[in-house]
Amino acid sequence: MSESPQTLIDYLERITGRPDAxxxxxxxxxxxxxxxxxxVRDRARAVCGGLQExxxxxxxxxxxxxxxxxxxxxxxxxxxxxxxxxxPLYPPVRLGRLDEYLRRTAxxxxxxxxxxxxxxxxxxxILGESVALARPRLGCRTLxxxxxxxxxxxxVAPSDLALIQFSSxxxxxxxxxxxxHRAIVAQTEILNGFWQDTDALRHSCVSWxxxxxxxxxxxxxxxxxxxxxxxxxxxPELFVARPALWLRAISRYRATISPxxxxxxxxxxHRIADAEMEGVDLSCxxxxxxxxxxxxxxxxxxxxxxxxxxxxxxxxLTPVYGLSEAALAVTFSSIHERFRCLRFDRDALSRxxxxxxxxxxxxxxxxxxxxxGFRVSLRDEAGRVQPAGRIGRVWIQGxxxxxxxxxxxxxxxxxxxxxxxxxxxLGFFHPPDPTGELFLTGRAKDVVILRGRNHAPDEIERAVDxxxxxxxxxxxxxxxxxxxxxxELLVLFVEVSRTAPQSELAALPERCREAVLTATxxxxxRVEALAPGTLPRTSSGKLRRQEALRLYxxxxxxxxxxxxxxxxxxxxxxxxxxxxRFRWSRPVDTPHE
Amino acid sequence: xxxxxxxSGIAEVAHRHLDWQGPFTPEMRLVEDxxxxxxxxxxxxxxVENRFRVLLDEADEGRIETVGDLVAIVRxxxxx
Numbered sequence: 001m002s003e004s005p006q007t008l009i010d011y012l013e014r015i016t017g018r019p020d021a022x023x024x025x026x027x028x029x030x031x032x033x034x035x036x037x038x039x040v041r042d043r044a045r046a047v048c049g050g051l052q053e054x055x056x057x058x059x060x061x062x063x064x065x066x067x068x069x070x071x072x073x074x075x076x077x078x079x080x081x082x083x084x085x086x087x088p089l090y091p092p093v094r095l096g097r098l099d100e101y102l103r104r105t106a107x108x109x110x111x112x113x114x115x116x117x118x119x120x121x122x123x124x125x126i127l128g129e130s131v132a133l134a135r136p137r138l139g140c141r142t143l144x145x146x147x148x149x150x151x152x153x154x155x156v157a158p159s160d161l162a163l164i165q166f167s168s169x170x171x172x173x174x175x176x177x178x179x180x181h182r183a184i185v186a187q188t189e190i191l192n193g194f195w196q197d198t199d200a201l202r203h204s205c206v207s208w209x210x211x212x213x214x215x216x217x218x219x220x221x222x223x224x225x226x227x228x229x230x231x232x233x234x235x236p237e238l239f240v241a242r243p244a245l246w247l248r249a250i251s252r253y254r255a256t257i258s259p260x261x262x263x264x265x266x267x268x269x270h271r272i273a274d275a276e277m278e279g280v281d282l283s284c285x286x287x288x289x290x291x292x293x294x295x296x297x298x299x300x301x302x303x304x305x306x307x308x309x310x311x312x313x314x315x316x317l318t319p320v321y322g323l324s325e326a327a328l329a330v331t332f333s334s335i336h337e338r339f340r341c342l343r344f345d346r347d348a349l350s351r352x353x354x355x356x357x358x359x360x361x362x363x364x365x366x367x368x369x370x371x372x373g374f375r376v377s378l379r380d381e382a383g384r385v386q387p388a389g390r391i392g393r394v395w396i397q398g399x400x401x402x403x404x405x406x407x408x409x410x411x412x413x414x415x416x417x418x419x420x421x422x423x424x425x426l427g428f429f430h431p432p433d434p435t436g437e438l439f440l441t442g443r444a445k446d447v448v449i450l451r452g453r454n455h456a457p458d459e460i461e462r463a464v465d466x467x468x469x470x471x472x473x474x475x476x477x478x479x480x481x482x483x484x485x486x487x488e489l490l491v492l493f494v495e496v497s498r499t500a501p502q503s504e505l506a507a508l509p510e511r512c513r514e515a516v517l518t519a520t521x522x523x524x525x526r527v528e529a530l531a532p533g534t535l536p537r538t539s540s541g542k543l544r545r546q547e548a549l550r551l552y553x554x555x556x557x558x559x560x561x562x563x564x565x566x567x568x569x570x571x572x573x574x575x576x577x578x579x580x581r582f583r584w585s586r587p588v589d590t591p592h593e
Numbered sequence: 594x595x596x597x598x599x600x601s602g603i604a605e606v607a608h609r610h611l612d613w614q615g616p617f618t619p620e621m622r623l624v625e626d627x628x629x630x631x632x633x634x635x636x637x638x639x640x641v642e643n644r645f646r647v648l649l650d651e652a653d654e655g656r657i658e659t660v661g662d663l664v665a666i667v668r669x670x671x672x673x
Contacts, residue, residue: 095634
């Protein structure tokens, strides 16, 4: 095909069947199972025929629940060939509580309005309850259960949806991102621009990232497919149990590219023994992308220190910034130079001013500059462009932005404005103009980011409802990257009941930890029990999570006191008008009890 | 293989791969007592499979709440 591709199907159709490229699946014994891209295409065509015979129409949504393996690819591309829209969902977490998983999956199926669920045979056996709750029109099938019929080609337009990607929130506030073929092809071409194949070098990638995760699917699979290149895949659970498998695979298959979130680099530092690295040579690894969660300077340095002896090149580590709403990448730091960590004046940062570098300041990693085709603009809360040198909300514009949140025009309208997307992240340019590098300082949006995955705070907060000694509905979950830490910490603020006996209060933090761990599988790092009325609220009584976190980090999260003119003056002097307004607007006593 | 042997095999996995230092008994609950978050649960599942050369099944796994439940499943998978 000579024209440039417009859809993911164009990529599939132009596969030539190179014998030296394709997918390689590694099992726990590091044995490889290889599949050429032409076989992926043929398997997808077979699935397409089955789906059409079953009654799947163009535009139907099809939920996919598969572990990492060839079936995922057949189901994903088969769905696309039938003109339908795949929505990859995560398979059950190993040893996790099933009831919780089934409830979440049912919710995701409902929100997706899935016509059909395609699942792995093992997963299908346990999905019955979710399917019964969500009642997809065509039920749940394994690939083997599809009719065997030749598929009919369907015309797909670049503006048609190609992927439903869940970013965060699965039960309380699900926000599936709807991405068109055009957006995904644009993002794929942007990524390919960073690693162009030459006669001397054909890039190859190793990934353990889940295929329902944007960095795994959009970041690894589509670039490999579009270049008909080599992609080696490891199941995420195998990586988590034995992180050395990842580095050994990079070495053995001489991979040039491999991305992962910050936590994965930390896991390697702590969990890989020297003996597991015998014979490993990481000098082939040109680009070690680090994104999907805030990047910790200490982890970057620790990884370089630990693995340089096995040939790892410090300049390979490449901090990046992206999000599902942009299909993936928004900014890249230089892929040829060592990562940059600079120290900025803490006092200035707390006042929303950025640019001053000081020797003992807060260390922040540069996530670089916009990828080709993207623009970044820093805005205030009202959406006005910030003056140079101020911290602002990161607004982005580019060719791979989402169409919107699936079937949710109200939430979409809050995020997309005149072709710009308000990411809800906060940052500044250094040097302080839009040609500078982007440094991220925190978030204005309510999302908890742990191990590369986004979580809706509501789900964590709900877990503690009903605990004795706790005021139901008065909890805030938030996470942030503390200075010097290796990853984000999860803190839970809970207001205790005024009438609770001492014994209940003493047991509350432990009970909160247990409840959250049971309900969400997340370990809370800190529980802060607070007096009634301490948490900041809006005038309508809604909890303000980011404000609570800001006050906590400033050491100012204290119970409310009667407002006197003197105290007000002090408060204004200390924290500015916003803080004073918050104290005025919040009820001084505690109407929620 | 006896239940005791399976239990001590799992204890060894917990010690080696999850840095578990304390006592390890069948009554202990994986989440509440061993404090396993989802990443550590994955590690436990994979390493128990590696240790005993069995494959656990998602349908069984969802019902495992205690160390004793895990011992029983491994015993069944081993066919002893």
